[in-house]
Amino acid sequence: MVVKDEENSIRVYNSKSYYWRNTYTTYREKFSLGLIPAIEDTDTSPPFTLSEASAIMLYLCEKHQWNDFYPASSDTFAIQRRARINEYFSHHNESTRLMTRKVIFPTMKWMFSDRKGKGSDASSTGVAHLSNSTKDIDKTKATIRDIAKRFQHKFLANDSLYIVEGETPSIADLLAYPDLAQIPQIMGIDYEEWPELEPLSKWLDRMSALPEHDDIHKTIHKIGKMYRSKL
Numbered sequence: 215m216v217v218k219d220e221e222n223s224i225r226v227y228n229s230k231s232y233y234w235r236n237t238y239t240t241y242r243e244k245f246s247l248g249l250i251p252a253i254e255d256t257d258t259s260p261p262f263t264l265s266e267a268s269a270i271m272l273y274l275c276e277k278h279q280w281n282d283f284y285p286a287s288s289d290t291f292a293i294q295r296r297a298r299i300n301e302y303f304s305h306h307n308e309s310t311r312l313m314t315r316k317v318i319f320p321t322m323k324w325m326f327s328d329r330k331g332k333g334s335d336a337s338s339t340g341v342a343h344l345s346n347s348t349k350d351i352d353k354t355k356a357t358i359r360d361i362a363k364r365f366q367h368k369f370l371a372n373d374s375l376y377i378v379e380g381e382t383p384s385i386a387d388l389l390a391y392p393d394l395a396q397i398p399q400i401m402g403i404d405y406e407e408w409p410e411l412e413p414l415s416k417w418l419d420r421m422s423a424l425p426e427h428d429d430i431h432k433t434i435h436k437i438g439k440m441y442r443s444k445l
C-alpha cells in the first residue's frame with residue numbers, strides 16, 4: 215500500500231508495497247537507509263525523499279508550518295520549546311526506542327517465525343518471551359518497566375502533561391508514543407500493572423484521545439490480536 219496525502223503531495227511508503235514483496239532493492243534505490251518510515255515529497259522537482267521518523271516530522275512541520283507541534287518563531291519561549299523537543303529527539307534512540315528493539319522486535323520475530331508453535335523458547339529468538347516460563351515473563355516485564363520508568367522519570371516529571379511542558383503535545387510526544395504504546399496495544403500488558411507508572415499511563419490516555427488516533431493504530435491492534443491468539 216502506498217498512502218498518498220493528496221493535499222500535501224506526500225507519499226508514505228509502508229512495508230507492504232516495497233519491503234515485503236521482494237522489492238527491497240527498489241525501496242533501497244529510493245531510500246538509501248532502507249528503513250520504514252520514509253516519505254517522498256513530489257511537490258518539488260526532483261521529488262524529495264527522506265527517512266528517519268524524527269527528520270520526517272521536522273521536515274513536515276517546517277514545510278507546512280505546523281507550529282503547534284514545532285514552534286517556528288524566534289522568541290525565547292519558542293526557541294526553548296524547540297530546544298526541548300530536539301533534546302528528546304537526540305535522546306530517543308538510546309532510551310525509549312529500546313522498547314521496540316528489546317521487546318517488540320523480538321516479539322515480532324517470534325510471532326512470524328513460529329506459526330506452528332515450534333522454536334518458541336527464548337533461545338530461538340534470543341530473548342526472554344512472554345509465552346515461556348514465569349521466569350521469562352518476569353524478565354520481559356522487568357525490561358518493560360525499566361525502560362518505561364526511565365522515560366517517565368526524565369520526560370514526564372512534575373506531573374507535566376506532555377514531554378515538553380505546555381497544554382498541547384509536540385512532535386516529541388508523537389515520536390515517543392508508538393514505542394511505548396505498543397506494549398499495551400500489541401502485548402496486552404498494561405502499564406497500570408505498576409502503580410508507580412501512573413503518570414505514564416495518564417500520558418498514554420491523553421495521547422490516545424488525540425484526533426485520528428484509533429484510525430492510525432488499526433494495524434497495530436490487528437498485530438496485537440494476532441500475537442495474543444498465539445499465546
Ligand SMILES: N[C@@H](CCC(=O)N[C@@H](CS)C(=O)NCC(=O)O)C(=O)O
Pocket residue numbers: 248249250251265266267268
Ligand atoms: N531510526 C529509525 C528507525 C526505523 C526502524 O527501525 N524501522 C524499522 C521498522 S519499525 C525497519 O525499517 N526495520 C527494517 C530493517 O531494519 O531492515 C526511525 O526513527 O525512523
